[in-house]
Amino acid sequence: MELILFLIIGLTVIGAGMMVILTKNPVTSALYLTLAFFGLAALYVLLGAPFIAALQVMVYAGAIMVLFLFIVMLLNLRDKQTWELTTGMRRALGLVVAAGILLVALAAMKGLVSPPAPLDTDMGSPAAVGLALYRRFLLPFEVASVLLLIAIIGVVAMLKQKSPEQAPEGGGTDGRT
Amino acid sequence: MNDFLGVLLLLITAVGLTVIILLLTVYLGPKRTNPVKELQFETGNRPSPGSARERFPVHFYLVAILFVVFDIEIAFLYPWAVNFRKLGLFGLVEMGVFILILTTGWYYILKRGVLKWR
Amino acid sequence: MTFTPEIINLIISVGFALSVVAFVAVFVLIAIWLERKISAHMQDRLGPMETGGWHGWLQTIADALKLLLKEDIIPQAADRPLFKLAPFIVFTGTMASFAVIPFGAHLIGSDLNIGVYYLVAVSSLVVIGILMAGWSSNNKWALYGAMRSAAQMVSYEIPIGLSLLVPIMLIGSMSMETLTNAQAGGFWKWTLFSHPPFAIIAFIIYFWASLAETNRTPFDIPEAESELVAGYHVEYSAMRFAMFFLSEYANMFVVSSVATALFLGGWYAPFRFLDVPIEVGVIWHNLAGLAWFSLKAILLVCIQMWLRWTLPRLRVDQLMHICWKIFLPFSFANVLLVSLWIVLK
Numbered sequence: 001m002e003l004i005l006f007l008i009i010g011l012t013v014i015g016a017g018m019m020v021i022l023t024k025n026p027v028t029s030a031l032y033l034t035l036a037f038f039g040l041a042a043l044y045v046l047l048g049a050p051f052i053a054a055l056q057v058m059v060y061a062g063a064i065m066v067l068f069l070f071i072v073m074l075l076n077l078r079d080k081q082t083w084e085l086t087t088g089m090r091r092a093l094g095l096v097v098a099a100g101i102l103l104v105a106l107a108a109m110k111g112l113v114s115p116p117a118p119l120d121t122d123m124g125s126p127a128a129v130g131l132a133l134y135r136r137f138l139l140p141f142e143v144a145s146v147l148l149l150i151a152i153i154g155v156v157a158m159l160k161q162k163s164p165e166q167a168p169e170g171g172g173t174d175g176r177t
Numbered sequence: 178m179n180d181f182l183g184v185l186l187l188l189i190t191a192v193g194l195t196v197i198i199l200l201l202t203v204y205l206g207p208k209r210t211n212p213v214k215e216l217q218f219e220t221g222n223r224p225s226p227g228s229a230r231e232r233f234p235v236h237f238y239l240v241a242i243l244f245v246v247f248d249i250e251i252a253f254l255y256p257w258a259v260n261f262r263k264l265g266l267f268g269l270v271e272m273g274v275f276i277l278i279l280t281t282g283w284y285y286i287l288k289r290g291v292l293k294w295r
Numbered sequence: 296m297t298f299t300p301e302i303i304n305l306i307i308s309v310g311f312a313l314s315v316v317a318f319v320a321v322f323v324l325i326a327i328w329l330e331r332k333i334s335a336h337m338q339d340r341l342g343p344m345e346t347g348g349w350h351g352w353l354q355t356i357a358d359a360l361k362l363l364l365k366e367d368i369i370p371q372a373a374d375r376p377l378f379k380l381a382p383f384i385v386f387t388g389t390m391a392s393f394a395v396i397p398f399g400a401h402l403i404g405s406d407l408n409i410g411v412y413y414l415v416a417v418s419s420l421v422v423i424g425i426l427m428a429g430w431s432s433n434n435k436w437a438l439y440g441a442m443r444s445a446a447q448m449v450s451y452e453i454p455i456g457l458s459l460l461v462p463i464m465l466i467g468s469m470s471m472e473t474l475t476n477a478q479a480g481g482f483w484k485w486t487l488f489s490h491p492p493f494a495i496i497a498f499i500i501y502f503w504a505s506l507a508e509t510n511r512t513p514f515d516i517p518e519a520e521s522e523l524v525a526g527y528h529v530e531y532s533a534m535r536f537a538m539f540f541l542s543e544y545a546n547m548f549v550v551s552s553v554a555t556a557l558f559l560g561g562w563y564a565p566f567r568f569l570d571v572p573i574e575v576g577v578i579w580h581n582l583a584g585l586a587w588f589s590l591k592a593i594l595l596v597c598i599q600m601w602l603r604w605t606l607p608r609l610r611v612d613q614l615m616h617i618c619w620k621i622f623l624p625f626s627f628a629n630v631l632l633v634s635l636w637i638v639l640k
Binding site: 045050051055058059062063066067070071073074126127129130131133134135138142144145146148149151152156158159 | 180181233235237238239240241242243244245246248249250252253255256257259260263264268271274275278279281282283285286289291
Binding site: 183188199201207210217218219224240243244247251254255259268269273 | 305393411446
């Protein structure tokens with residue numbers, strides 16, 4: 001039962017991931033990415049970590065996806081607009097990057113040939129995750145706040161290219177938005 | 178994992194209901210289409226020129242990234258809140274530092290006036 | 296055929312899912328009629344009076360049948376697959392919240408130990424559906440409406456998330472059932488009244504922010520009919536439109552029932568003697584719980600309606616100001632004060 005569910009969800013994630021790069025329409029592509037995120041969340045549920053699954057849905061399928069969709073709106077992408085990605089040089093570069101990622105993934109999986117010891121069933125509960133995060137991984141947690149601070153400052157820097165007094169009222173939408 | 182059976186069944190039921198309702202409306206409704214009916218609706222006028230796929234002001238992007246930042250913060254706050262009694266004063270201090278750093282960012286945004294929506 | 300516990304569990308879960316969907320459908324029919332009557336009486340009108348005889352009680356059902364028989368129009372310029380998919384995502388995203396809402400002592404779909412977190416997580420699904428609807432319509436007003444909706448909903452999700460933290464910290468669990476059970480025994484034990492002033496501040500922020508989350512007045516600029524025709528669903532017709540309408544009213548019930556479960560004692564009566572004890576019978580115990588829960592939630596829905604017909608619409612800049620400069624600092628301060636109070640106690 002679990003194996004069947006895993007196969008269905010896993011194939012969905014892989015298929016959605018493929019469609020992300022195969023579709024030309026940026027919004028459709030972003031929505032396939034959402035599907036992939038949901039599939040990953042379902043896999044976390046199967047692994048007995050519902051808390052991480054909710055985190056995945058909340059941060060990726062929720063927040064990051066809205067950000068992506070807003071960027072698509074910001075970029076003025078017309079319906080049929082595509083990029084010229086067909087030159088030989090770029091293809092070669094893509095192949096090199098893909099091979100690199102594959103190598104890293106294989107290296108990471110090398111240690112997992114034998115099935116790992118079963119984890120504590122309570123491993124994915126909010127209490128367990130919270131205690132681990134706020135006792136053992138305290139420093140990474142605090143560093144994360146600095147990362148978020150940098151993100152905030154980055155946005156302000158980007159918006160402050162023009163001062164608010166001179167900035168045009170949006171990109172040609174008459175400020176109706 | 179069994180807890181999620183209820184969630185899954187509810188989602189399936191909701192999708193099923195939507196399918197039934199939409200099939201009903203597609204089959205029961207009349208089909209008298211014409212080119213004018215298939216135009217975009219703009220208060221009965223001819224659609225104004227230009228594509229709807231306009232560029233949007235960068236403020237929307239600001240809101241989205243602020244949402245991501247604070248959403249991640251909330252994601253951190255929930256496991257903290259559940260364990261709060263166990264962590265005690267130590268938990269208060271560590272979350273205090275976390276919130277303080279982000280409040281600095283929030284105050285910076287406020288002072289630079291980027292949140293002024295125009 | 297033998298009934299193993301798994302099969303019985305499955306049957307119960309299926310039955311629960313079906314009854315929740317039926318409950319939502321009936322609630323929406325009543326709520327729309329109620330809203331029309333409330334708005335009418337507030338404006339010294341009568342509202343629907345003809346259909347069905349008594350105060351036009353059949354009006355919404357007649358409207359639903361009418362919508363069912365309307366032509367389903369998909370604009371030529373629309374992105375057809377996304378256009379058709381959007382109502383599914385919005386409706387399913389709204390319905391997903393019902394899985395963890397405790398309607399009664401045993402009337403909960405799945406008592407996840409991440410209950411409230413799950414609610415916060417799935418509520419963002421609706422935003423994606425709305426953006427899809429607006430973008431795929433290929434209509435300028437629909438897209439503006441969708442962008443406004445999305446910007447507003449994501450902004451107000453932050454104060455919502457922060458104010459829901461307060462009951463979690465006070466009780467120490469995220470499971471909806473545990474959160475409700477901790478409030479047993481009279482209205483002075485409800486989170487709202489047991490821990491003043493923190494819970495009251497959190498409740499007020501939650502309730503106001505949830506008005507924005509459901510796109511209702513005073514936060515209804517996404518649907519400003521005088522400037523944006525109707526908002527993100529302007530191109531939708533027939534039942535496709537009705538799915539958005541259904542989700543909006545169902546969402547009103549979701550935010551009200553979350554407020555009920557977390558702040559207003561869930562399915563417990565305001566006084567202990569009004570609760571039907573479990574010894575009388577499990578069914579009666581649950582039915583009484585369901586009645587109290589629905590009463591409280593529908594009362595909150597009525598307050599939402601009352602506000603809608605009382606307050607004017609806010610401007611976008613006022614909306615962002617309230618969210619990022621008033622609600623956000625207040626809810627952060629509230630969370631820190633609650634933790635300080637717990638530590639000192």
